[in-house]
Amino acid sequence: MPTLDDDHTGARIRDQRKLARLTQRELADRIPYSYSLLNQVECGARPATADFVAAVSHALQVDVTVLTGQPYVTELQRDRLAELVRPIRESLDLYDLGPNPDLVSRPESELVTAADKLCVEVRATHLRNAARELPGVIAELTHSAWSVPSTELWQALASTYRTAHDISVKLGYYDLAAVSLDRMDWAAQRASDPCLAAVRQYMRALVYFREGEYRIGQRLVASGHTMVGQADETREALAVTGQLHLGASVICARAEDKTAVDRHISEARKIAKRIGDASDVHHLSFGPTNVALHKMSAAVEMRQFDDALTQARKMKLPASLATSRRAHFLIDQARTEMETGHNDFALDHLVEARRMAPEQTRYHPGARETITSLVHLARRTPDTLNHMAAWVGL
Structure with missing residues (x-):
């Protein structure tokens, strides 16, 4: 049976609580959850659910990602996804530079289609493919929208910024997601949409x-x-x-x-x-x-x-x-099965979510926390759970 290390959300909550010089009782008094639940979360016996983490981050005045450990850099680096994030970040900085004299872009109709295809890729959970294509499409659309402005081009550019947001959220880069939404607003205003x-x-x-x-x-x-x-x-x-x-x-x-x-x-x-x-x-x-x-x-x-x-x-x-929505449902159902004592079913749903949407599931905080709790609750850890725990880096 694998043992939990100190790199889980409950342990990070414990560390931040101690930095704030609060006892478990004192922190429990500041959140709408019991002392008993806080104790179980800190030791990994119960999942640090999104609502619980949000309440603790508010009470401790720290960002949610400090507690969740996002982005999960080790796994991201191993998957070579992190190297795809920097070009996205750079492409978001092109918005106010006007036309690029060194760039020849595709016709408007092809760019609009490309922007829509990126949305489809994300919903199919092909995050790597979408992340790889996104910066180039943003660069072309930015150039074209400045060169020959049209409602359709500004709408398509807003759509690519929305895709940048979606990818950033799924990988845990919430700072980048916030910038993406600002750019989306900038383009939507120019589209008057x-x-x-x-x-x-x-x-x-x-x-x-x-x-x-x-x-x-x-x-x-x-x-x-x-x-x-x-x-x-x-x-x-x-x-x-x-x-x-x-x-x-x-x-x-x-x-x-x-x-x-x-x-x-x-x-x-x-x-x-x-x-x-x-x-x-x-x-x-x-x-x-x-x-x-x-x-x-x-x-x-x-x-x-x-x-x-x-x-x-x-x-x-x-x-x-959409595959992304289906996988999200399976992760929610896994948590629900675990909370009602059906741990085998919970594991089955997580395995299915992994099969269907591996990148989304691996970086989903809810999936990781449910796996952590299943490991803690298991008297004897089945091989499938061992593999899932190793896969998310526990």
Whole structure:
């Protein structure tokens, strides 16, 4: 059976607590969780869930990534992904330099297609491919948008910035993700596109969701509704509105406001019933399936694990659902199975998530924390769990 070292989230929480000169009792008094749970998290017996980490980071006034250890540099270097991050960072700095006299870019139609393909790659969890292609597409679009400005080019450039954000988040580079969202706003303004601007607010809200600043997240969602309200009532605008409601549902779940959760899920369901599957709109995966997935996620966030498990086991995911969304569901279900005492099933779901989306699963904090807890809980660690623990670097 592998032994846990001190490089897990619970151990980092312990270290930061000691640096703040707080006892476990004193820290427990500052967060909405029990002393017993804090004790178990610090020793690795229970997962340091995203909501728990957010509460502790707020109480200790440290960034979430200090506690999670992101980005996971050792694994990133071994996978040769880290070397792909620097070109992305550099491409984001081109935004205000105007046309590049040394660059010959592809025609507008090809660049728009390339930007869309990057979104598809990320949702298929081909992070390495997307990260490799992204800087060049940003450079070409930046040059073209400055040379012969058009709404379509600015929209495509905003889309590539959104892809930079998505890749950065999945690899744990949250500083780079924040820069990407600023660039997305810059391009969306030049495109005069209220739907893109609203999508950006939705993504900003998720940043504060991770950080535990739920009130700010709710305000950003409200701002997104105001922006999309400036657009005509098209299928695109309705899908973005629905996704804003889904984002609000999980934020309100973290804030333990069940009434608000139910209201947002209800509004999203009405829109999904009206327009059906709209997963093609800005690659948000909006539709009836995503409403059901967010309802289950909200139950997980409110720690209603029996309810979440019932929903998860009844879920029938369509073949068309994006791989990234499917893998996220499996990781959520793994946590739910573990929390309800079904550790073998939890491991099965993590193995399936790894098979389906290896890069996303390896760098997903929830997957890593669930694996850590399964190792701690196991009397005899099966080979499969040993392999999973070694794979994520435990």
